Amino acid sequence: MQYSKSTDYALHALLHLGHPERHANVGIKELSATLGVSESYLSKIMSKLRQDGIVRAVPGVNGGYELARPAGRITFLDVIQVMEGREQLFECSNSKSQQHQLLADDGADEPVRERRGNGECLVEKVMLGAQQHLHQYLQEHTIQSLLDEAFKRHFNLEGNKK
Amino acid sequence: MQYSKSTDYALHALLHLGHPERHANVGIKELSATLGVSESYLSKIMSKLRQDGIVRAVPGVNGGYELARPAGRITFLDVIQVMEGREQLFECSNSKSQQHQLLADDGADEPVRERRGNGECLVEKVMLGAQQHLHQYLQEHTIQSLLDEAFKRHFNLEGNKK
DNA sequence: CTATTGTGGACCTGTGATATCCATAATAAA
DNA sequence: TTTATTATGGATATCACAGGTCCACAATAG
Ligand code: SF4
Ligand code: SF4
DSSP: OOOOHHHHHHHHHHHHHTOTTOOSOBOHHHHHHHHTOOHHHHHHHHHHHHHTTSEEEEOSTTOEEEESSOGGGOBHHHHHHHHHOSOOSOOOSOTTSHHHHHHHTTTOOOOOOTTOSSSOOHHHHHHHHHHHHHHHHHHTOBHHHHHHHHHHHHHHHHHHHO | OOOOHHHHHHHHHHHHHTOTTOOSOBOHHHHHHHHTOOHHHHHHHHHHHHHTTSEEEEOSTTOEEEESSOGGGOBHHHHHHHHHOSOOSOOOSOTTSHHHHHHHTTTOOOOOOTTOSSSOOHHHHHHHHHHHHHHHHHHTOBHHHHHHHHHHHHHHHHHHHO
16 A cells, blocks of 8 residues: 555646746656656656646657646645545445445345435445545645745755855 | 545454444354345455454354454544555655745745755645645544434434334 | 647556365363 | 264465566656
8 A cells, every 4th residue: 555656746847836936847757757767657657647737748849737726736646646536435246245235234134225325334334434534645745835845944954054 | 536445344354343232253144145246355354354453353163353452443544544554645756856846945046955854845735734634634533423323314214214 | 830838548566355175283071 | 893974274365465677758847
């Protein structure tokens, strides 16, 4: 259970694009050189980010990428969901097993009522709760907020030096 | 990014073992039949749970598995970590790239000082935070707590029927 | 028109999840 | 002590997917 390298790359690419004194339209070459990732692979990732509306891309001379919206509105969750997909953390694989009855109906021998609604899965409920906690946290952190913190740290270091 | 089926199976197996009126030493046959998973595969999972001290196993006639400690002390996090491993959610893949400087030192052109300590990674910091939130939540839910809730629900249903 | 730059498809490789089979070890009961 | 039973661990198979390369093509600015 670990985020893929693609997520790593995507985050770093966006952080680069979000850097204050950046001329618009950063080319794949610059990104590739900065991150140390092959152009071929990185372009796949950028393409995905574009399809999901995180960045804009323009081909042609002096083309390149730029953020499609302010860095403050690009959350970690956004990026992660683009790269890792939006499936849920836990998905039951055999909801018609004998086990299921025990947890959804707790062994009650009532005839199969298909109302299904108050008989909602408790395992999934726990896991969904976990997922929501995780997502909420990831939504509170944006590309901008990380950049801000980096700047703050830099400022403090400079201060100490003098 | 999804938990594996093994985790699903493990959770259900433990829920079965934790059931109140269970004779000790539940055999792999019973588990397999209840969960609807092959004996071969399920035994692998049980073996892993044993190696991590979640269950005890005794071979031989009338042998089987039982919880190694009270169900209230087996958390979801425990189970998930046994099955999914304990790697962290995010692991940097190229900490010596050009990017790294930007985020750890924020572009300061100071000579490479290898003190490393106040120059801690901000991306990892965010991700570690996310992981801790997730883990904390998963630690608050145990096999017992889920079982309790299932019982409570059952009780309410019975009440409504009368 | 042309050089430049992103897009998308085909393809390759290694790894890990899922799963089965079997030989062996351990154990309780007869 | 033997025997039937039950868990263990190694070997193996299959399959999907992460990670990555290459290339032909589309789009665009100048
Ligand atoms: S209780 Fe939930 S997780 Fe378990 S089998 Fe039913 S639906 Fe699936
Ligand atoms: S800033 Fe953090 S994530 Fe980025 S390269 Fe450095 S160590 Fe890795």
